[in-house]
Amino acid sequence: MPLSIPHVYLASTSPRRAELLSLLNVNFSLLSINVPEIIQIGESPEEYVVRLAIDKATFGLGLTKGVDPIIAADTIGVLDKEILEKPKDEAEAIEMLMKLSNRTHTVYTGVCILNQTKQITELISTEVTFRQLGMDEIKSYVDTGDPFDKAGAYGIQGRAGAFVEAINGNYHNVVGLPLAHVSKLLKCFYDN
Numbered sequence: 603m604p605l606s607i608p609h610v611y612l613a614s615t616s617p618r619r620a621e622l623l624s625l626l627n628v629n630f631s632l633l634s635i636n637v638p639e640i641i642q643i644g645e646s647p648e649e650y651v652v653r654l655a656i657d658k659a660t661f662g663l664g665l666t667k668g669v670d671p672i673i674a675a676d677t678i679g680v681l682d683k684e685i686l687e688k689p690k691d692e693a694e695a696i697e698m699l700m701k702l703s704n705r706t707h708t709v710y711t712g713v714c715i716l717n718q719t720k721q722i723t724e725l726i727s728t729e730v731t732f733r734q735l736g737m738d739e740i741k742s743y744v745d746t747g748d749p750f751d752k753a754g755a756y757g758i759q760g761r762a763g764a765f766v767e768a769i770n771g772n773y774h775n776v777v778g779l780p781l782a783h784v785s786k787l788l789k790c791f792y793d794n
């Protein structure tokens with residue numbers, strides 16, 4: 603479905619988000635962003651992930667100062683109210699995967715599209731159920747280096763896809779950019 607949209611910016615350093623957005627047939631350029639990811643006191647995980655998407659898009663807008671919309675997103679895992687972001691080291695990656703083993707967690711992506719006059723946001727959630735993981739396979743997966751740039755220490759699109767027993771919700775949301783929602787949001791942004 604080609605969207606008749608002139609040009610947008612994707613404020614992201616994530617290669618996955620760029621790859622996914624290119625599937626929408628949208629003419630876009632990348633903006634390199636650097637936004638601190640620190641939860642505020644009293645902020646829920648849902649509020650946090652949407653606020654980060656807004657912060658990233660706002661950072662991007664500061665780089666362009668133009669009229670073309672900026673798209674940004676943030677993805678987190680949540681298990682028992684604990685937020686799982688990108689692990690800082692091997693030990694944290696192992697710990698996260700041990701926690702996820704044999705459990706269902708929620709992956710939230712906050713999406714924001716804005717320009718100087720308009721802003722729209724959406725929170726999308728997907729439930730992901732892991733089968734039981736053995737310590738050997740956790741360690742061998744962490745050794746591949748794949749977990750380190752991914753929320754929750756895994757990438758469903760790679761080897762860790764074999765950890766996932768079931769998902770309930772949008773698959774691309776887990777990978778970092780829910781395409782169906784983004785295409786609807788873009789249409790809505792231009793229609794209003």
Ligand SMILES: Cc1cn([C@H]2C[C@H](O)[C@@H](COP(=O)(O)OP(=O)(O)OP(=O)(O)O)O2)c(=O)[nH]c1=O
Nearest residue numbers: 614615616676677752753756757758776777778
């Ligand atoms: C759970 C999961 C996350 N991820 C990725 C998507 C995101 O790139 C990353 C979560 O980190 P984010 O902080 O959302 O994004 P980022 O730092 O990679 O990129 P940006 O510059 O846009 O802020 O985890 C996967 O690729 N596969 C998965 O299965």
